[in-house]
Amino acid sequence: MAEDVFKALVDPTRRRILDELVERDGQTLFEICGRLAMKHGLGLSRQAVSQHLAVLESADLVRTRRQGRYKYHDLNTEPLERIATRWLRPDAPEKSP
């Protein structure tokens, strides 16, 4: 749902998580926590990061996969593409560079 996507993107920490997943897909919870803490000074509890990830997952912006004994998080940009195209006029003339 688009509504969920907007809600998910409101929070700066969640946008930061997406930034980090752009840099590298397929991160464990441990890696995401480490990146937020060490690169951005966001010393969130593991539970708090888990909750942010759950919001991103319910908006389908993040997908999780189990691979053997590990759980990885991947970025999914499809909902963003739907938003981006939603207000674009298909017949709009292309801007010249």
Add this chain to the structure above:
Amino acid sequence: MRIHLTSIFVDDQAKALDFYTGVLGFVKKNDVPVGEQDRWLTVVSPDEPGGAELLLEPLGHPAARTYRDALVRDGIPLAQFAVDDVRAEYERLRGLGVHFTQEPVELGPVTTAVLDDTCGNLIQIVHHQEVGG
């Protein structure tokens, strides 16, 4: 007080000894039979033979597996080892077939990576960025 020994639970002590010595490059320090099957089995760094020992402990207690598997699922390492260059060590170990759950990443003052020790645990390797280099 000094840290003399720390331990991790391993699925299989013989397999763990192979991995920690043959792949990671530690050396065996103590190997004493305890009971029917278990061993008091420790390894040390070849750079510090008198340094802290790592005990490769049998996964005997039923709660140990639950605890360990929960940490592994979230990618949390149980021990951290210092290396000179995480990226070089990553390449070397990958060449030996080691699986990493986290490839090398620069996190402020440190570079880290996380690998699977094939005996049920995740291990973090780390180096500190050179200051003013």
